[in-house]
Ligand SMILES: Nc1ncnc2c1ncn2[C@@H]1O[C@H](COP(=O)(O)OP(=O)(O)O)[C@@H](O)[C@H]1O
């Protein structure tokens with residue numbers, strides 16, 4: 001089969017995507033496919049039109065690849081592709097939209113308020129920050145609505161620290177979230193073909209883990225996570241409900257928090273195009289389920305072909 005591995009691009013997560021892409025390419029070659037690595041740029045549509053792959057493997061992260069843009073173009077081109085369709089990608093990529101969609105489905109997420117840049121500039125939203133702080137409480141987390149890998153994310157201990165954190169988050173997106181800080185355990189639940197894989201518990205060193213996360217040996221995680229039976233079952237079912245509510249297909253990674261005091265579970269975010277590097281959680285979870293990387297890649301390609309766009 002001829003497979004185009006889409007990777008790179010102009011997003012801030014370009015380097016991680018290249019790592020995912022490289023690993024996927026090697027795997028597809030081992031599986032005997034005709035592999036074409038495509039670093040997406042201005043010639044993307046033209047080169048894919050010429051290449052006419054049987055399937056596109058989306059190994060992109062960040063804007064374009066994760067927000068539904070590339071998926072929309074693949075629909076137009078009539079090329080089957082791995083993972084979720086444009087609408088679900090868009091919902092997952094925008095944390096405000098994701099939280100609202102989850103709330104509508106009765107799925108808990110940490111309490112939050114979203115504020116746009118224009119609310120600050122045109123409507124004096126800065127004057128509402130005191131009320132926001134009272135409602136959510138400190139510490140709280142400020143983050144851009146659309147971004148990944150903890151970029152632009154900061155923990156705020158008091159009202160005085162909020163403006164600087166907001167300015168930082170607004171440099172990534174024109175909408176930001178002020179979210180309740182949950183003192184909890186970080187669980188990553190991977191969903192593959194409608195089923196959950198063993199849960200990964202992540203021990204983030206601090207709240208700015210970008211550099212640590214993609215370097216082997218620095219990030220710590222445990223898989224399968226050490227959870228009591230009730231929490232395990234609740235986490236699995238919550239992850240599947242979140243996956244469904246956002247309309248994901250194929251695979252995704254659902255990140256949950258378990259409150260250390262109450263044991264309550266909330267959905268932090270859903271990653272519609274999870275990383276596939278050597279330190280990424282989804283492949284680690286698959287491995288724990290006895291699904292090696294090549295089997296995982298083959299499975300994702302198979303799922304993509306089942307969901308082939310009709311336009312082909
Ligand atoms: N409200 C929160 N409470 C506690 N920890 C949080 C909260 N928001 C984010 N974090 C921590 O920061 C990490 C990254 O945040 P996340 O919302 O997943 O953004 P990103 O899209 O950048 O991964 C999380 O995995 C978690 O460890």
Ligand SMILES: [Mg+2]
Nearest residue numbers: 149150255269
């Ligand atoms: Mg995250």
